[in-house]
Amino acid sequence: MSSVVANRFSAAGSAVGYLAQVEYALVIALERMDREESLQLSLETIDDITFEDPLGSARELWQTKHHVNRHGTLGDASPDLWKTLHNWIESADDGSACFLFTTVTAADGTAAALLRPGRAEADVAAAREKLEAVALAAGNASLKDYYARYLGLTERQRTELLARVTVLDSQATGEDITGRLVATVRKAVIYKRRLPLVERLRGWWHARTMTHLTRIAEGEHDCIAMEEIEAQLLDIAQSLRDDALPLDYSATEEPTLEQVKADDRVFVEQLNLIMLHHERIRQAVYDHNRAFLQRSRWQREQLVGIGELDAYDRRLIEEWKRVFLPLEEPTAGDEPVDDEKCRSARKLYARIQERALPEIRSEVRSGYIPLGSLHVLADRLQIGWHPDWVELLKHRLNDLQTPAGAQGAA
Numbered sequence: 075m076s077s078v079v080a081n082r083f084s085a086a087g088s089a090v091g092y093l094a095q096v097e098y099a100l101v102i103a104l105e106r107m108d109r110e111e112s113l114q115l116s117l118e119t120i121d122d123i124t125f126e127d128p129l130g131s132a133r134e135l136w137q138t139k140h141h142v143n144r145h146g147t148l149g150d151a152s153p154d155l156w157k158t159l160h161n162w163i164e165s166a167d168d169g170s171a172c173f174l175f176t177t178v179t180a181a182d183g184t185a186a187a188l189l190r191p192g193r194a195e196a197d198v199a200a201a202r203e204k205l206e207a208v209a210l211a212a213g214n215a216s217l218k219d220y221y222a223r224y225l226g227l228t229e230r231q232r233t234e235l236l237a238r239v240t241v242l243d244s245q246a247t248g249e250d251i252t253g254r255l256v257a258t259v260r261k262a263v264i265y266k267r268r269l270p271l272v273e274r275l276r277g278w279w280h281a282r283t284m285t286h287l288t289r290i291a292e293g294e295h296d297c298i299a300m301e302e303i304e305a306q307l308l309d310i311a312q313s314l315r316d317d318a319l320p321l322d323y324s325a326t327e328e329p330t331l332e333q334v335k336a337d338d339r340v341f342v343e344q345l346n347l348i349m350l351h352h353e354r355i356r357q358a359v360y361d362h363n364r365a366f367l368q369r370s371r372w373q374r375e376q377l378v379g380i381g382e383l384d385a386y387d388r389r390l391i392e393e394w395k396r397v398f399l400p401l402e403e404p405t406a407g408d409e410p411v412d413d414e415k416c417r418s419a420r421k422l423y424a425r426i427q428e429r430a431l432p433e434i435r436s437e438v439r440s441g442y443i444p445l446g447s448l449h450v451l452a453d454r455l456q457i458g459w460h461p462d463w464v465e466l467l468k469h470r471l472n473d474l475q476t477p478a479g480a481q482g483a484a
Contacts, residue, residue: 090248091140097251098138098175099123100279103303104258111304114297117283118290120165126297132170135162139176140248148180148243150208153217155186159205160220163227163235172239179244189241198236206232262311270375274310274320279303318437319377323364334359340470341453347460347467348419358449365446369484378434383484386434387456390447394457397426415461423459450484 099117106113113125113133123136137158148155154176162172180186185201209221227235246254255272263271282298289296313320334342334356341362345355372378410418431444451457454474460466 087142090142091138094140094248094251095122095138096280096283097248097255097276098136098140098245099283100276100303101246101251101254101258102136102175103300104255104307107300107304107307111300114299116290116297117287121161132167134171134173135166136173136175137161139174139178141177142247148176148178148184148186148241150185150204151214152186153214154178156214156217156220156224159235159239160223162239163223166235166238168234170238172235174239174241174243175245176241176243177245177247180241186241186243189236189239190243191240195237198233202229202232202236205236259307259311262307263314266376267314270320270377271307271310271314274322275307278306278310314377315437317435319372319435321368321438321440321443322371323367324440324442326360326364326367328360329356329363331356339453340455340467340473341449343467343470344452344459344463347463348416348423350420350423350459358445361442361446362449362453363446364442366450366484368440368443369447369450373484382434386432387447387451389432390444390451391457393429393431394426394448394451397422397429398457398459400461419459419461 096117099115102123103115110125112128114128116124116126120132121135122138124132125134125136127133139154139158155174158174162170166172174186180190185204188197188201188204205224209225212218212221224232252269252272255276256268259268259271259275262268282302286296286298310320312318329337331352334352337359342355342359345358350358369378369383373383426448427445431448433440433443448457452459455463455467455470458464458467
């Protein structure tokens with residue numbers, strides 16, 4: 075028997091609906107961006123999603139209805155339909171278009187099916203008659219106020235209301251939204267880069283809508299302009315060009331000194347061997363962590379070519395050699411003491427930190443990728459900072475987890 079027991083008090087379905095609403099807003103915005111670039115949208119203001127013109131007038135009201143496994147109904151007596159109509163009667167201006175965006179499929183012949191895109195005036199009239207019949211029958215006592223409000227409109231007002239209503243049924247459920255988003259960006263990047271673009275745009279969108287909803291909850295006015303979404307889309311697409319790569323970890327939180335002191339990785343021991351200042355070590359850990367995460371993500375998303383990271387690492391090793399290989403053969407009996415070796419190593423380390431190290435591609439501007447990649451190499455014991463690093467770190471050889479054939483992993 076499964077250890078997961080259904081909780082009758084669970085709000086998981088509602089939570090999925092709220093998350094889907096946020097993503098639906100992005101889908102809708104992207105799908106209409108080519109023709110409606112001047113609009114701005116808000117969430118949880120007049121409606122679930124509201125599109126306004128630049129002057130702040132509500133042009134469109136969107137109700138989103140997400141049902142897990144498409145459960146739910148959209149018949150003439152559907153609570154979803156009647157609650158939505160009631161909201162629009164109370165809040166919609168006479169000029170606002172109204173959209174019901176739902177995962178449920180409306181059965182042929184129902185009022186909802188008659189209000190799909192492309193309907194004729196006769197369809198609107200037929201939908202009005204069906205809804206009038208339901209309201210007059212008043213079969214659902216919990217909806218009696220909605221029926222009364224609808225019937226309180228004149229026949230002309232009911233017709234005008236329904237003429238502004240469009241039902242968009244059979245929409246993507248939560249697990250299918252990714253595919254819908256990928257389809258909206260097909261003109262921005264080539265096929266294999268569309269999902270990486272969507273994931274980054276989605277990450278930005280969730281952060282932006284969190285800020286937006288916080289401001290709305292605090293009583294502030296806030297809208298998200300279509301131009302803002304387009305600018306973010308184009309910025310991410312630019313980072314996915316052949317001569318560029320996206321940078322996702324520039325603002326990652328820095329490690330604390332306590333975390334660095336407890337860090338027993340090989341590259342940290344390398345830095346301790348030359349008695350580098352603890353703040354320098356902390357910066358090195360920060361660079362390493364960001365570079366490692368970024369390189370791993372590039373590989374996972376197949377944004378770098380086969381062998382591209384290997385070739386980049388070879389370039390960095392060449393830069394390391396130019397700084398750290400000795401300039402002259404040691405004189406017999408003139409071997410420097412360890413303190414002198416550490417001082418010299420720290421000077422060379424400072425020099426390579428100041429050096430204009432190559433980025434992986436010409437349009438990448440990170441700073442932390444080359445420096446962090448050097449620490450990735452130091453962690454693999456492919457380079458070192460102390461003159462005697464090979465001898466001093468023999469005991470760490472068994473710690474290396476790079477299997478045969480995995481060279482080039484982040």
